Amino acid sequence: MPSKKYEVIIGIEVHAQLATLSKMFCRCAVEADAPPNTKVCPVCLGLPGILPQTNKAAVELGIRAAQALGCKVKPESRWARKHYFSPDLPKGYQITQYEYPLATGGELELPGLGKKVRIRRLHLEEDAGKLTHTSRETLVDFNRCGIPLAEIVSEPDVRSPEEADAYLKELRQILRTVKASDAEMERGRFRCEPNISVRPLGQKELGVRSEIKNLNSFKAVREGIERAVADQIKWLEEGKEIVQTTYLWDEHKRELKPMRQKETAADYRYFPEPDLPPLILDIEWVDKIEKQLPELPAKKRSRLLEEGLTEQDIRILSAEPDWESYYLELLEKGMSVKEASTWLLNETRGILSARGEQITQFKVPVAQMASLITLLRGGKLSRPAAKELLAAMADSGKDAEVLIKEMDLGTVSDEGTLEETAKKVIAENPDVCEKYRKGKTNVIGFLLGQCMKELRGKADPESVRKFLKRFLD
Numbered sequence: 001m002p003s004k005k006y007e008v009i010i011g012i013e014v015h016a017q018l019a020t021l022s023k024m025f026c027r028c029a030v031e032a033d034a035p036p037n038t039k040v041c042p043v044c045l046g047l048p049g050i051l052p053q054t055n056k057a058a059v060e061l062g063i064r065a066a067q068a069l070g071c072k073v074k075p076e077s078r079w080a081r082k083h084y085f086s087p088d089l090p091k092g093y094q095i096t097q098y099e100y101p102l103a104t105g106g107e108l109e110l111p112g113l114g115k116k117v118r119i120r121r122l123h124l125e126e127d128a129g130k131l132t133h134t135s136r137e138t139l140v141d142f143n144r145c146g147i148p149l150a151e152i153v154s155e156p157d158v159r160s161p162e163e164a165d166a167y168l169k170e171l172r173q174i175l176r177t178v179k180a181s182d183a184e185m186e187r188g189r190f191r192c193e194p195n196i197s198v199r200p201l202g203q204k205e206l207g208v209r210s211e212i213k214n215l216n217s218f219k220a221v222r223e224g225i226e227r228a229v230a231d232q233i234k235w236l237e238e239g240k241e242i243v244q245t246t247y248l249w250d251e252h253k254r255e256l257k258p259m260r261q262k263e264t265a266a267d268y269r270y271f272p273e274p275d276l277p278p279l280i281l282d283i284e285w286v287d288k289i290e291k292q293l294p295e296l297p298a299k300k301r302s303r304l305l306e307e308g309l310t311e312q313d314i315r316i317l318s319a320e321p322d323w324e325s326y327y328l329e330l331l332e333k334g335m336s337v338k339e340a341s342t343w344l345l346n347e348t349r350g351i352l353s354a355r356g357e358q359i360t361q362f363k364v365p366v367a368q369m370a371s372l373i374t375l376l377r378g379g380k381l382s383r384p385a386a387k388e389l390l391a392a393m394a395d396s397g398k399d400a401e402v403l404i405k406e407m408d409l410g411t412v413s414d415e416g417t418l419e420e421t422a423k424k425v426i427a428e429n430p431d432v433c434e435k436y437r438k439g440k441t442n443v444i445g446f447l448l449g450q451c452m453k454e455l456r457g458k459a460d461p462e463s464v465r466k467f468l469k470r471f472l473d
């Protein structure tokens with residue numbers, strides 16, 4: 001990206017679906033897979049005479065998300081109506097928070113980049129329905145109407161597609177860690193809307209913004225931003241006037257399709273929601289929620305660094321949430337940072353990349369990986385055998401214990417056999433033993449190697465060493 005002459009300024013809005021069982025203002029169930037238009041009621045359909053009521057669970061999840069982002073939760077926030085016309089918005093307006101959001105003023109550190117992005121606000125709102133366009137008609141499903149969302153708005157602190165990527169991955173990880181949202185992107189539960197402007201280096205005022213709506217994958221965010229930046233630079237160079245525009249990203253053609261020229265807030269005719277009282281929070285309740293927050297990703301990472309994880313491993317894990325959750329589950333099962341790094345980030349990564357597979361396709365469950373490591377640790381498996389075993393497990397999906405028998409990989413732990421082997425090797429190498437007794441104790445490595453050869457690698461080297469020493473000393 002040509003960045004010598006221009007500066008790229010990016011702000012990002014995210015809509016995250018809060019993980020409640022029922023909707024924001026009615027008791028309808030939140031069920032993604034329910035048949036269309038079956039999870040609806042007069043409230044979420046906006047029929048006359050209705051009275052919405054706020055879902056306390058949604059507020060709690062919003063508070064949790066806000067606290068995890070370091071935002072200040074407001075003791076009082078208010079609901080507003082945002083008006084616009086769309087066939088998937090039966091009320092003709094969306095209930096949201098406008099001048100008085102739930103929380104403001106947080107920040108998020110981009111892992112590995114040593115940079116912070118400020119969070120302007122987090123507010124609660126309801127989702128609209130869903131339109132499906134076919135070649136002949138447009139279908140509408142109101143099941144999604146009224147599902148609770150947290151809208152999280154960053155300050156324009158992001159400077160590149162890479163930073164946007166890091167910001168969104170970390171934000172998603174935080175929301176998942178505090179269980180505010182499952183943030184599943186492919187299901188539309190973590191939708192990203194970057195706004196991008198470009199200005200000549202040194203210019204004070206901001207350029208005109210291009211907004212991209214509803215991006216549902218990290219790849220789409222990266223490519224969409226790259227496209228918007230390239231377009232804007234081209235227009236600037238051509239001396240063309242840039243008009244503030246909202247775009248949709250066409251993933252197949254890899255281009256931005258103009259959707260509308262941006263409305264201003266006045267176009268939405270915001271006004272206070274007359275059917276809902278202000279949201280007044282019990283401070284003690286808010287404090288209690290904060291005390292119950294789990295360890296957040298940034299803190300977890302610095303702890304793992306102290307426990308011996310390398311910066312590079314941290315970067316891999318924070319860039320790839322699926323690897324990170326597998327890794328953390330291994331630690332929860334009692335594996336050390338070093339063991340988890342060796343067997344997951346080295347061995348497993350190697351196996352999967354050779355097979356062209358993702359960690360989500362890995363056939364070895366965490367518990368099985370943990371038993372492999374435990375067997376190795378206990379000397380019941382040699383290191384080369386453990387590697388062979390892992391490859392076979394990834395291949396077949398069979399349990400470690402089963403494969404060890406099938407492949408005859410277990411170590412010889414019968415003391416008699418180890419003793420005999422040690423004696424035999426000592427007898428066959430009198431000159432080496434002589435050197436050892438004269439003080440060159442490191443030659444024991446050679447003897448150990450001979451023993452392991454005799455045992456076809458299937459012994460715990462430490463046990464063999466013990467016998468060798470006993471007979472030599």
Ligand SMILES: [Zn+2]
Binds near residue numbers: 026027039
């Ligand atoms: Zn409803």
